[in-house]
Amino acid sequence: MNDQSPWSFVVASDDTFKMMAEGLQRSSSEHDVHQSPIYQEVVRHLGPNRTVLDIGAGVGRFSVPLAQDSCRITAVEPSEEMRTRLSQALRDTNQFDRVHIIDQAWPTSTPLTAEVALAAFVIQFAPDPIAFVRAMEQSCTRRCILAIHVDALFSQFAPLWEEFPDIPTPPLMPVFSNLYPKLLEAGIVTDVQIIEESHGPQFRDPAQVLSMLTHRLKIQDNPQAQVKLSQWLENHREQWTQPASTRSALLSWAPNHS
Numbered sequence: 001m002n003d004q005s006p007w008s009f010v011v012a013s014d015d016t017f018k019m020m021a022e023g024l025q026r027s028s029s030e031h032d033v034h035q036s037p038i039y040q041e042v043v044r045h046l047g048p049n050r051t052v053l054d055i056g057a058g059v060g061r062f063s064v065p066l067a068q069d070s071c072r073i074t075a076v077e078p079s080e081e082m083r084t085r086l087s088q089a090l091r092d093t094n095q096f097d098r099v100h101i102i103d104q105a106w107p108t109s110t111p112l113t114a115e116v117a118l119a120a121f122v123i124q125f126a127p128d129p130i131a132f133v134r135a136m137e138q139s140c141t142r143r144c145i146l147a148i149h150v151d152a153l154f155s156q157f158a159p160l161w162e163e164f165p166d167i168p169t170p171p172l173m174p175v176f177s178n179l180y181p182k183l184l185e186a187g188i189v190t191d192v193q194i195i196e197e198s199h200g201p202q203f204r205d206p207a208q209v210l211s212m213l214t215h216r217l218k219i220q221d222n223p224q225a226q227v228k229l230s231q232w233l234e235n236h237r238e239q240w241t242q243p244a245s246t247r248s249a250l251l252s253w254a255p256n257h258s
């Protein structure tokens with residue numbers, strides 16, 4: 001995993017990736033992705049070749065149903081954990097031949113092209129969001145589509161940092177309010193739609209959450225702090241196991257090739 005941005009460095013532990021992959025798989029099984037405005041926006045802009053570049057494809061939440069709907073996909077995915085699950089999902093659905101998986105981070109070293117370039121919930125990892133978006137524009141002929149979190153993930157753990165005043169607060173996840181002004185400054189003006197999705201608890205397994213937060217707090221070698229963290233999680237269980245609803249921004253625009 002390419003972890004050059006402060007945020008991607010924070011979330012790049014194996015446990016966090018496993019948790020993220022499990023969350024995406026749950027989302028795939030709990031929701032009919034065909035009803036998702038993100039999916040519908042991709043389909044609306046397909047051309048005659050029905051080609052899609054799925055940047056940061058994850059476990060295939062969009063790639064698999066798009067392939068089932070007879071699209072040809074190039075799925076760019078740097079994480080081995082995600083690629084393994086994506087390949088399995090493609091085998092399970094007999095769609096392996098429709099999806100070409102590239103094991104690189106975006107922007108890739110080799111040029112890729114498709115009618116539609118989609119990056120759903122990926123740009124927050126990019127060290128240079130404008131370079132990320134410009135490369136999307138160069139790679140698609142018809143439409144660029146970005147989904148960006150409006151509400152930061154992990155915000156339910158924000159009070160935790162007050163319990164550990166000696167530990168520097170980790171960087172916050174970049175969200176729509178941070179990223180969209182940068183796009184505007186770069187002259188990239190897009191259609192914007194705010195979408196809301198309700199889902200079950202994002203965090204379920206206490207051992208996984210403990211491990212993920214131990215990594216975030218960098219207290220792997222501090223058993224005393226780990227006990228304190230474990231107690232905090234136990235005492236605040238209700239707070240972090242609540243079902244939630246999250247808002248996202250769907251950005252869509254015609255690529256500028258000038």
Ligand SMILES: C[S@@+](CC[C@H](N)C(=O)[O-])C[C@H]1O[C@@H](n2cnc3c(N)ncnc32)[C@H](O)[C@@H]1O
Pocket residue numbers: 002020024055056057058059060061062076077078079082104105106107119120121122125126
């Ligand atoms: C939150 S997941 C979203 C997955 C998928 N787009 C979806 O919405 O279901 C983010 C994915 O982006 C990938 N990723 C992170 N940085 C990336 C980069 N620079 N280029 C491509 N993918 C990246 C991660 O490995 C992860 O699979």
